[in-house]
Amino acid sequence: MAENMRFILASASPRRLDILKRLKLKPSDVIPADIDESPLSNELPKQHALRLAEQKALKVYRDLENTENTVILAADTVVSCGRRILPKTETVEEAKECLELLSGRRHRVYGGIALHVNGKLLSRVVDTHVTMKRLHSTEIQDYLDSEEWQSVAGGYKIQGLAESFIKQINGTHSNIVGLCLYNTRQMLLGNCPDIFKTNASDD
Numbered sequence: 022m023a024e025n026m027r028f029i030l031a032s033a034s035p036r037r038l039d040i041l042k043r044l045k046l047k048p049s050d051v052i053p054a055d056i057d058e059s060p061l062s063n064e065l066p067k068q069h070a071l072r073l074a075e076q077k078a079l080k081v082y083r084d085l086e087n088t089e090n091t092v093i094l095a096a097d098t099v100v101s102c103g104r105r106i107l108p109k110t111e112t113v114e115e116a117k118e119c120l121e122l123l124s125g126r127r128h129r130v131y132g133g134i135a136l137h138v139n140g141k142l143l144s145r146v147v148d149t150h151v152t153m154k155r156l157h158s159t160e161i162q163d164y165l166d167s168e169e170w171q172s173v174a175g176g177y178k179i180q181g182l183a184e185s186f187i188k189q190i191n192g193t194h195s196n197i198v199g200l201c202l203y204n205t206r207q208m209l210l211g212n213c214p215d216i217f218k219t220n221a222s223d224d
Contacts, residue, residue, distance in 0.1 A: 025219065026049075026216055027090060028219075028220040029050045036199040037199045040198065040200045045217065045221055048094075056080050058109075066099045066101035066106050069106055070098065070099040071133045072133070074133030074144055077097065077135065078137040082137045092216055096200050099132075100176075102122055102128045107119050107122070107123075113170075116164075116170035116171075117165060119170075120177065123175065125153065125156070127151065128150075129149065130151055132201050134200070138213050139213075149197055150192055152187070152188045169183065180198055
């Protein structure tokens with residue numbers, strides 16, 4: 022890889038940007054991918070997370086005028102209860118429905134990761150099992166009042182009040198936040214290790 026490497030994060034999520042900082046990485050650019058994120062008919066949650074991550078990386082790649090020495094990282098997070106894909110909640114009603122569904126149950130968080138480098142698209146899915154306590158109606162209302170549910174998959178984000186609702190996690194915590202630290206680092210090290218030098222974070 023050339024010394025002057027362009028590292029693009031195909032996401033507007035501040036959580037994913039923070040996770041990259043923990044890897045001591047700073048993207049050259051942040052370019053959110055504008056794609057239709059609606060699930061396909063009969064699409065399973067795992068397939069949905071992988072497809073969206075891949076589509077985001079490809080969308081940004083195809084929109085670039087110059088793709089030489091460019092690495093694109095994209096991700097998507099899907100929360101599921103059984104085969105049901107929970108929405109990215111935009112209304113109080115949606116968030117309330119999600120919390121009532123997840124209350125007292127185990128659910129899964131799928132994190133799709135896609136890396137476009139050297140003309141190749143590489144991807145994988147990380148699976149984390151999360152068990153939520155049975156929520157009282159007052160706890161649900163407190164969370165709705167906090168507005169932490171806005172625009173997040175499954176109606177909650179773990180880096181806030183909702184973490185106090187979680188009884189058990191099997192898998193990586195960072196995957197629930199939005200980007201698995203371990204798998205992201207392994208993919209970058211295996212395919213573009215120089216990025217840790219050319220795009221090192223100042224923090």
